[in-house]
Amino acid sequence: MQKYTIAVVGAMGAVGREMLKTLEQRNFPVKKIKPLDIPSNAGKKITFQEEPIAVEAAVSGAFKDVDIALFSAGADASKVLAPTAVTEGAVVIDNSSAWRMDENVPLVIPEVNPEDLSWHKGLIANPNCSTIQMLVALKPLHDRYNIKRIVVSTYQAVSGTGQKAIVELNQQVQDYVTGQPIKSNVYPYQIAFNALPHIDVFLENGYSKEEMKMVFETKKIMDKNISVSATTVRIPVFRSHSESINIETEKPFKIDEVVTTLNEAPGIIVVDNLTAANYPLAIDAEGKDEVFVGRIRRDFSIDNGLNLWVVADNLRKGAALNAIQIAETLVQKALI
Numbered sequence: 342m343q344k345y346t347i348a349v350v351g352a353m354g355a356v357g358r359e360m361l362k363t364l365e366q367r368n369f370p371v372k373k374i375k376p377l378d379i380p381s382n383a384g385k386k387i388t389f390q391e392e393p394i395a396v397e398a399a400v401s402g403a404f405k406d407v408d409i410a411l412f413s414a415g416a417d418a419s420k421v422l423a424p425t426a427v428t429e430g431a432v433v434i435d436n437s438s439a440w441r442m443d444e445n446v447p448l449v450i451p452e453v454n455p456e457d458l459s460w461h462k463g464l465i466a467n468p469n470c471s472t473i474q475m476l477v478a479l480k481p482l483h484d485r486y487n488i489k490r491i492v493v494s495t496y497q498a499v500s501g502t503g504q505k506a507i508v509e510l511n512q513q514v515q516d517y518v519t520g521q522p523i524k525s526n527v528y529p530y531q532i533a534f535n536a537l538p539h540i541d542v543f544l545e546n547g548y549s550k551e552e553m554k555m556v557f558e559t560k561k562i563m564d565k566n567i568s569v570s571a572t573t574v575r576i577p578v579f580r581s582h583s584e585s586i587n588i589e590t591e592k593p594f595k596i597d598e599v600v601t602t603l604n605e606a607p608g609i610i611v612v613d614n615l616t617a618a619n620y621p622l623a624i625d626a627e628g629k630d631e632v633f634v635g636r637i638r639r640d641f642s643i644d645n646g647l648n649l650w651v652v653a654d655n656l657r658k659g660a661a662l663n664a665i666q667i668a669e670t671l672v673q674k675a676l677i
């Protein structure tokens with residue numbers, strides 16, 4: 342079996358660490374792993390397949406022996422370094438928002454639009470974590486009932502912001518418990534015991550950039566005719582995003598058919614037993630690969646309306662796993 346040299350750019354970060362773990366767990370055919378990060382992190386050690394490996398600086402020249410470069414170092418790094426990596430011969434799978442809406446770059450969720458990988462030119466974008474879990478859940482329903490409109494509200498974990506936000510929530514909880522003053526550096530307000538309707542920057546249209554990512558990415562990945570209205574909220578959960586999703590479909594549906602359709606779709610686990618108070622929970626989704634769907638119920642306020650509660654691990658399916666599934670699909674389809 343052919344094996345590949347894999348660079349992980351941003352290897353010391355929240356997604357980078359999860360990428361290394363996911364490559365190990367899925368037995369991806371790795372010939373050599375190259376952890377790359379900012380030059381000041383060069384020399385620090387990460388562990389891969391029980392071996393300590395020194396982190397190297399992510400600079401031009403670092404990709405000459407690389408087959409696949411998994412980027413999770415932020416948009417600024419990707420804008421500069423991803424084209425460099427492609428020029429040096431690597432196929433880049435980028436987790437940042439830098440290239441997602443570029444018309445020459447496929448934006449791919451393997452369960453939704455794997456066919457778009459066929460036209461890649463060396464750079465492939467991984468969608469936003471909130472978009473990924475929403476579209477994994479909605480694609481089988483769109484195929485069957487044709488979704489016209491989506492109204493989504495998110496409840497997003499701090500790990501979606503990165504490693505520094507995980508540390509900040511931990512510290513704020515400790516300071517609250519011990520009666521110390523609470524300091525906020527990553528977020529504009531205290532995140533512990535709070536909810537912030539503010540993810541990424543605000544735009545002139547009154548929405549946050551995170552909200553508009555869900556609108557534009559849904560159209561690019563699944564169907565340009567779908568209308569999306571999103572409200573994205575950060576909550577004091579370490580890991581896994583939850584979403585309240587309301588859809589309006591063109592075709593009528595029966596609830597038991599919806600459940601069967603979701604149960605049969607790839608990457609989804611239905612957790613929906615109200616008598617046992619069974620529904621998807623952020624803490625249960627942590628470390629899992631699947632998207633969990635529950636609270637499946639008709640919206641009686643409109644014709645053909647449906648409500649869902651959708652939960653997935655943002656570091657896993659929302660980032661690292663999706664990127665590695667893209668790499669696996671490239672290998673399977675001989676697109677690399």
Ligand SMILES: NC(=O)c1ccc[n+]([C@@H]2O[C@H](COP(=O)([O-])OP(=O)(O)OC[C@H]3O[C@@H](n4cnc5c(N)ncnc54)[C@H](OP(=O)(O)O)[C@@H]3O)[C@@H](O)[C@H]2O)c1
Binds near residue numbers: 352655
């Ligand atoms: N977290 C998620 O759930 C999630 C989901 C989907 C997509 N993403 C995207 O993935 C990217 C990384 O997110 P994250 O949560 O892992 O952030 P993170 O924890 O802050 O990790 C980013 C890592 O990249 C390093 N870095 C910064 N600039 C770099 C450069 N120019 N070259 C090489 N390394 C550099 C950072 O070093 P320093 O910390 O020392 O600056 C850090 O080690 C972001 O674009 C994010 O939007 C994240």
